[in-house]
Structure formats: structure tokens, C-alpha cells
Amino acid sequence: MKVYVAVELTCDEAGVMHPQRILWEDGRKFEITSISDVRRAASLKAGGSGIRYTCRIGKKDAYLYYEDPKWFVDP
Amino acid sequence: MGRRILHADFNSFYASVACFLDPALRPHPVAVAGNPEARHGIILAKNELAKRFGVKTGEAIWEAKQKCPLLITVKPDFAQYQKFSALGRSIYGEYSDRVEAFGLDENWIDVTGSTSDMADAHRLAQVIRGRIRDELGITVSIGVADNKVFAKLGSDIKKPDAVTLVSPDNYQSVAWPLPARDLLYVGRATEAKLLKYGIVTIGDLATTPEAFLRAQFGKAGTMLYAFANGLDIAPVAPTVDQQPVKSVGNGLTTPRDLVNDEDVYLTISMLAESVAMRLREHGMRAKTASLGVRDSGLVSFIRQTKLSKATNITIEISRACMALFREHYTWQAPIRSLTVSCSDLVSMDCPVQLSLFDDEAPRKKAEAAEVAVDDIRRRFGYRAIGRAIFLKDREIGLMAPKVDHTIHPVGYLQNATMDSVTGRR
Numbered sequence: 001m002k003v004y005v006a007v008e009l010t011c012d013e014a015g016v017m018h019p020q021r022i023l024w025e026d027g028r029k030f031e032i033t034s035i036s037d038v039r040r041a042a043s044l045k046a047g048g049s050g051i052r053y054t055c056r057i058g059k060k061d062a063y064l065y066y067e068d069p070k071w072f073v074d075p
Numbered sequence: 076m077g078r079r080i081l082h083a084d085f086n087s088f089y090a091s092v093a094c095f096l097d098p099a100l101r102p103h104p105v106a107v108a109g110n111p112e113a114r115h116g117i118i119l120a121k122n123e124l125a126k127r128f129g130v131k132t133g134e135a136i137w138e139a140k141q142k143c144p145l146l147i148t149v150k151p152d153f154a155q156y157q158k159f160s161a162l163g164r165s166i167y168g169e170y171s172d173r174v175e176a177f178g179l180d181e182n183w184i185d186v187t188g189s190t191s192d193m194a195d196a197h198r199l200a201q202v203i204r205g206r207i208r209d210e211l212g213i214t215v216s217i218g219v220a221d222n223k224v225f226a227k228l229g230s231d232i233k234k235p236d237a238v239t240l241v242s243p244d245n246y247q248s249v250a251w252p253l254p255a256r257d258l259l260y261v262g263r264a265t266e267a268k269l270l271k272y273g274i275v276t277i278g279d280l281a282t283t284p285e286a287f288l289r290a291q292f293g294k295a296g297t298m299l300y301a302f303a304n305g306l307d308i309a310p311v312a313p314t315v316d317q318q319p320v321k322s323v324g325n326g327l328t329t330p331r332d333l334v335n336d337e338d339v340y341l342t343i344s345m346l347a348e349s350v351a352m353r354l355r356e357h358g359m360r361a362k363t364a365s366l367g368v369r370d371s372g373l374v375s376f377i378r379q380t381k382l383s384k385a386t387n388i389t390i391e392i393s394r395a396c397m398a399l400f401r402e403h404y405t406w407q408a409p410i411r412s413l414t415v416s417c418s419d420l421v422s423m424d425c426p427v428q429l430s431l432f433d434d435e436a437p438r439k440k441a442e443a444a445e446v447a448v449d450d451i452r453r454r455f456g457y458r459a460i461g462r463a464i465f466l467k468d469r470e471i472g473l474m475a476p477k478v479d480h481t482i483h484p485v486g487y488l489q490n491a492t493m494d495s496v497t498g499r500r
Contacts, residue, residue: 041210042208042209043212047096047098049095049162049211
């Protein structure tokens with residue numbers, strides 16, 4: 001199942017997006033502490049492809065995909 | 076100086092995209108198929124599992140379900156196919172300025188400039204294969220060769236997700252044992268004729284004297300000889316040269332079989348009207364019209380003719396197609412589908428050579444009238460105005476021309492003449 005999420009982000013002068021936190025549908029917020037990798041990639045699990053952000057959330061890495069114009073996370 | 080050319084072919088393209096986008100489909104045999112109620116119910120593509128049951132592209136859904144009762148059929152989604160196709164091409168485009176599409180799912184990539192030798196081209200092909208899988212989530216098989224024909228052959232040898240090298244050193248052992256049928260431009264008719272002379276494999280074809288092939292097949296014989304020997308010199312078209320529109324066509328599987336010339340004229344007029352309208356939309360006129368016919372036995376052919384003057388006038392296109400039809404069809408069976416397409420396009424701004432003897436005024440008027448009809452339809456809807464002929468048969472005549480995506484197979488020879496694709500090293 002592909003789950004679309006709301007994302008808070010900043011956009012810099014060059015138009016580059018920097019996701020800050022992921023807002024889960026039940027109201028929880030996940031703070032992204034750092035992004036270690038950005039590349040185009042496919043998620044076989046979710047069945048979608050887009051720009052993949054490898055995000056540090058707490059002590060774990062999670063994949064956040066930008067599938068223009070929506071965002072989803074690897075389940 | 077040898078070239079290095081890749082041919083990248085998405086594996087079971089439509090079905091792969093469908094399965095990628097919906098993970099729930101993956102464990103099942105899946106086929107992408109048209110809508111059976113509109114009599115488009117044929118298999119367009121199938122996944123590996125369905126293939127194992129013997130499901131074939133082009134057969135009817137019910138035939139496929141007899142072999143594979145649990146087959147899941149899904150509707151085609153052309154917008155997604157176009158998206159994946161464009162993503163693939165953008166990856167290829169990172170390695171070469173020569174990327175030539177052959178349909179939505181196949182591309183030739185000339186990597187002569189970005190690789191040092193065949194082994195390097197092979198390595199690059201592996202990189203591209205991996206990137207497509209990781210970034211798009213579907214797979215390609217890639218053929219690597221020093222000409223387009225062997226590259227295409229190579230991409231069919233190992234799949235899915237594989238690279239095959241058909242080099243000047245190994246083509247006799249890799250390509251020659253394959254059936255002649257696998258070679259580009261050897262269709263059913265050519266295959267049958269070749270078999271008559273005991274030519275079964277590509278190797279047989281390559282070792283048959285060229286003069287003999289020329290005597291049997293004319294210029295095409297020379298071309299086949301060159302193809303089988305890896306002497307194809309057709310260039311990979313530079314990406315920038317590829318015009319967005321090369322031809323405009325519309326095809327229709329009719330709700331009932333067509334049984335006489337009148338039915339056919341009606342259908343052709345309807346298709347021609349929609350083709351003419353799309354030509355005007357693109358600001359184009361066409362110099363060649365072609366007609367595709369498929370009968371109820373699914374035997375099909377395409378014939379084309381030069382138009383005396385570049386046109387986007389419905390009646391001129393439909394008359395040309397009707398003439399083709401009368402010339403080439405003998406009514407051995409009722410007709411299931413027709414396709415009208417126009418190619419050899421020139422811009423409407425292009426100056427027109429006037430004739431001393433014909434009066435151009437009626438043609439100008441006809442074109443202006445059709446432009447006016449376009450405008451009325453744009454403002455008030457398609458049914459606001461129409462030709463009286465379409466009222467004669469409600470079942471066929473009142474079908475609005477489909478806004479369906481008609482994706483036509485692209486001719487290999489469209490940028491080249493037969494002579495220019497054959498050559499000597």
C-alpha cells in the first residue's frame with residue numbers, strides 16, 4: 001500500500017526543496033534531522049517512482065519519495 | 076571506424092508498468108488488454124507468469140483465459156507508459172545525443188562517442204540496465220553491437236534485465252543460428268518465401284549469394300543480405316532532429332464488421348475527418364495518405380499513396396484512402412478494423428506550388444470550411460455540427476472519433492531509403 005503523506009519543507013533560493021518533517025495522518029510529526037542522499041529511484045514496495053530522499057528520523061533512515069506533486073513513504 | 080550502438084527494449088513494457096504501479100498484481104499472471112465491449116479485447120502485453128501459461132500478445136482475452144483461467148486483465152494506461160518512456164529516454168540521453176525511439180518501449184543509443192571500445196560499451200549497457208531497474212522500477216534488455224540491426228537482435232536474445240553483446244567477433248556464433256524471422260524486416264510473408272529456398276536461419280541468409288536474394292526480393296534482398304551480415308550502416312538519428320509529429324493517424328475497430336464499400340467509405344470518412352482535424356491542430360498538411368485494413372480473420376495490410384497536393388482536407392484524404400481500398404481489397408472477408416493515417420507532413424505555412432490548370436479556389440474554400448467546423452466544435456461540442464453521410468448508419472456513423480491514443484509502429488525506413496541503410500565495410 002502506497003501511503004501519501006503531508007510534508008513540511010523549506011525551499012531555498014535555487015528552488016531546491018529541503019523536507020523538514022513528515023506529518024502522519026494520525027497527527028504524529030516526524031522530525032527529519034538530516035538528508036543523506038537524494039536521487040531518482042523506484043520503490044518496488046510502494047509501487048511508485050520519484051525523487052527519493054534518504055531521511056534521518058530519530059535513529060533510523062527512512063525513504064521519502066517526491067512523486068510530483070505528492071509525497072509518499074516506503075511502507 | 077566501428078560504431079557502438081545499444082538497443083534498449085523495455086521488457087513486457089505495458090504489463091511491467093502495470094505490475095510496478097500495483098504491487099498486489101505481481102504474484103498473479105497479468106495481461107494488459109483492450110476493452111472487450113468495444114471489441115478491442117485483445118492482449119496488448121503480458122507479464123512473465125502469464126507468458127508461462129502461453130498467453131500471447133494479439134490474441135483475444137477469451138483465448139488467453141482458456142489457457143490461463145486466473146489471468147487478471149487490466150486496462151492500458153497510456154499516460155503512464157508515456158511517462159516511463161520519457162524517463163527512460165532521459166536516462167539514455169545522459170550518455171548520448173543520439174537516442175532514436177522505435178515505438179514507446181524501444182530506443183537505439185549511439186554510444187560511439189562516449190565509450191572507448193566494445194567492452195566499454197558493454198559495461199555502459201550494464202550501467203544503464205541497472206539504472207533503469209533502480210530508478211524506474213521496470214527492466215530493460217539491451218543489445219550491444221556495431222550496427223542497429225544486430226543491436227536490436229541482441230536485445231531479444233536474453234531477457235528480462237540483461238545485456239547481450241553481438242560483436243564483430245562473435246556475431247557468427249550468436250546471431251547466425253537464430254531464425255531468419257528474428258531479423259528486422261523479416262515478416263510472415265518474407266519468412267515463408269525464404270523457407271521455400273531453404274533459408275531458415277540468419278546464417279543461411281547471410282551466406283546466400285546477394286545476387287540471388289536481389290533476384291528474389293529486389294532491393295529488399297540486398298537489404299536483408301546486408302542486415303544478416305551486420306553491414307547495416309543506418310545512423311542513429313540525433314535526438315534534436317526528431318520532429319514531434321511525423322504522422323497523424325486514427326484507427327478504429329468498428330462495433331460491427333464492415334461488409335460493403337459503403338460501410339468502408341463511411342468509416343474512412345470518419346477517420347479521415349478526425350485525422351484532418353488533428354493535422355490542422357498541428358498546423359500541418361500531409362503529402363502521403365495510408366490505409367490499414369484488418370479483416371475478421373485478423374489478416375491485415377497497409378497501403379499508402381502519394382497525394383498530388385499536400386492537404387488537410389477531409390474529402391481529399393478519404394478519397395485517396397478509398398481508392399487504395401478499391402485497388403487492394405477483394406472482399407475475401409468482412410472487415411474488422413480500419414486505420415487512416417497521413418505522413419510526409421509539411422507546415423501549413425509552407426508555400427504551395429500552384430497549378431496553372433487547376434483552380435485552387437475551391438480547395439482554399441474547403442480548407443476554410445473545415446477550419447470553421449473545427450471552431451464550431453471547439454465552442455459548442457463535437458456533435459454541434461457534422462457530415463450528413465454519418466447519419467446514414469447510426470451504429471457506425473455516430474461514434475465520435477476516439478480520442479484514444481493511437482500509437483503506431485514506427486517504420487525503420489522512415490528516415491532512410493533502402494539504399495542508404497545498406498553498405499559495405
